[in-house]
Amino acid sequence: xxxxxxxxxxxxxxxxxxxxxxxxxxxxxxxxxxxxxxxxxxxxxxxxxxxxxxxxxxxxxxxxxxxxxxxxxxxxxxxxxxxxxxxxxxxxxxxxxxxxxxxxxxxxxxxxxxxxxxxxxxxxxxxxxxx
Amino acid sequence: xxxxxxxxxxxxxxxxxxxxxxxxxxxxxxxxxxxxxxxxxxxxxxxxxxxxxxxxxxxxxxxxxxxxxxxxxxxxxxxxxxxxxxxxxxxxxxxxxxxxxxxxxxxxxxxxxxxxxx
Amino acid sequence: xxxxxxxxxxxxxxxxxxxxxxxxxxxxxxxxxxxxxxxxxxxxxxxxxxxxxxxxxxxxxxxxxxxxxxxxxxxxxxxxxxxxxxxxxxxxxxxxxxxxxxxxxxxxxxxxxxxxxxxxxxxxxxxxxxxxxxxxxxxxxxxxxxxxxxxxxxxxxxxxxxxxxxxxxxxxxxxxxxxxxxxxxxxxxxxxxxxxxxxxxxxxxxxxxxxxxxxxxxxxxxxxxxxxxxxxxxxxxxxxxxxxxxxxxxxxxxxxxxxxxxxxxx
Numbered sequence: 001x002x003x004x005x006x007x008x009x010x011x012x013x014x015x016x017x018x019x020x021x022x023x024x025x026x027x028x029x030x031x032x033x034x035x036x037x038x039x040x041x042x043x044x045x046x047x048x049x050x051x052x053x054x055x056x057x058x059x060x061x062x063x064x065x066x067x068x069x070x071x072x073x074x075x076x077x078x079x080x081x082x083x084x085x086x087x088x089x090x091x092x093x094x095x096x097x098x099x100x101x102x103x104x105x106x107x108x109x110x111x112x113x114x115x116x117x118x119x120x121x122x123x124x125x126x127x128x129x130x131x
Numbered sequence: 132x133x134x135x136x137x138x139x140x141x142x143x144x145x146x147x148x149x150x151x152x153x154x155x156x157x158x159x160x161x162x163x164x165x166x167x168x169x170x171x172x173x174x175x176x177x178x179x180x181x182x183x184x185x186x187x188x189x190x191x192x193x194x195x196x197x198x199x200x201x202x203x204x205x206x207x208x209x210x211x212x213x214x215x216x217x218x219x220x221x222x223x224x225x226x227x228x229x230x231x232x233x234x235x236x237x238x239x240x241x242x243x244x245x246x247x248x249x
Numbered sequence: 250x251x252x253x254x255x256x257x258x259x260x261x262x263x264x265x266x267x268x269x270x271x272x273x274x275x276x277x278x279x280x281x282x283x284x285x286x287x288x289x290x291x292x293x294x295x296x297x298x299x300x301x302x303x304x305x306x307x308x309x310x311x312x313x314x315x316x317x318x319x320x321x322x323x324x325x326x327x328x329x330x331x332x333x334x335x336x337x338x339x340x341x342x343x344x345x346x347x348x349x350x351x352x353x354x355x356x357x358x359x360x361x362x363x364x365x366x367x368x369x370x371x372x373x374x375x376x377x378x379x380x381x382x383x384x385x386x387x388x389x390x391x392x393x394x395x396x397x398x399x400x401x402x403x404x405x406x407x408x409x410x411x412x413x414x415x416x417x418x419x420x421x422x423x424x425x426x427x428x429x430x431x432x433x434x435x436x437x438x439x440x441x442x443x444x445x446x447x448x449x450x451x452x453x454x455x456x457x458x459x460x461x462x463x464x465x466x467x468x469x470x471x472x473x474x475x476x477x478x479x480x481x482x483x484x485x486x487x488x489x490x491x492x493x494x495x496x497x498x499x500x501x502x503x504x505x506x507x508x509x510x511x512x513x514x515x
Contacts, residue, residue, distance in 0.1 A: 011430070024479075028212070037164075048179070049243040059168075081149075082154075216434070216476065
């Protein structure tokens, strides 16, 4: 067998080379914001355990322009997370056969997004009406 | 027999957190971060007394714990893998930082929720 | 070999195609070239006449036949079934024989060997790793019980066939490996194509070797290197959907991770 002198190309910056990979990185980056929101809530839980004065201070921070602006950004990021989550979810599922035909992935995605919008809207309605 | 990966455990937590955040994330952020602070919600939505009552309720406690903990486990798993994608190969250190961080957050959340009682 | 401009009137005019009867237009083809032991790869470019029916493969053949006989590339069927002519066309994994110059005009067209594989020479890659992986997953029916010839053929319903048929359409073109960044970052990963083939046999009602194949699936180099980028299924010329094969096996592997603790399991 002849000696092979092959050339291996480097992977640096691979995700910048294609719009598909940029969208993938955007999807993965939503996790940073999911953690950020969880930490804000966790901070609130700790403040809750510390008593009314401390909890009210957390509420006051939430009402600050910086926090509200950040949460508007979070809203957009969570919306993208919802869409990208249900876009990839069908790949993890075995084929769903309905009436003899296989359910297409985009139907599962659409259903998932619809349920998510409904669930989030229900949560908002619950908080606004029942509280 | 090849060595089994430990990833399935973290992947299921990632999936649970991902699903919960995909379904309720928008609503939660809207209520807690935009609507309530701007006064668009009834004051009782996030007042100390009402949140305390919610947290003392068994179902409320479970809900708050699930949201905080699962969101952290979701992020930990994805951030760990994204570090690898970006060429950061800190291996065990990255694993401890990511999953360890989620564990610490989970413990703190549980402690706070137990501290406020029932 | 294209000699006359295409004068047919059927099919939509695609903007950049030459008018009937006119002299052929020219397009620039850039190829990342490499010779073993010849230093880092470098781009060489030729400008060739083209017609609206020409594929990238035909462009390469024109260059090799008329301009530079040393240009090296794999090809065979020129009809997207042999899987030989995979390459990067403007940064996207494509089959050269079913990628058309009319869709890339006015050019230049950048051609490179399939990503994530070591370059052997010009557009030829070292595919040994992929071939080894195909063999590793037991790509054959292992009967559930010993079966004699006198028992006749297997029977399979259309529903049983449907469970694995799409995964059997793989032509081993390796575009999915060129698309997969996880394979590029760590070639130990079994990868989309081999996992799709593994899944094809696991889903075949005639086969009984699922447990043996799952051993590979459960490992770090199995499905757990995948991060569901999904580009593999996007570039597959045969709609095999390898992303689905890999990620369905994540679910199976995760469920099995817990199920093995249940009583009654070996």
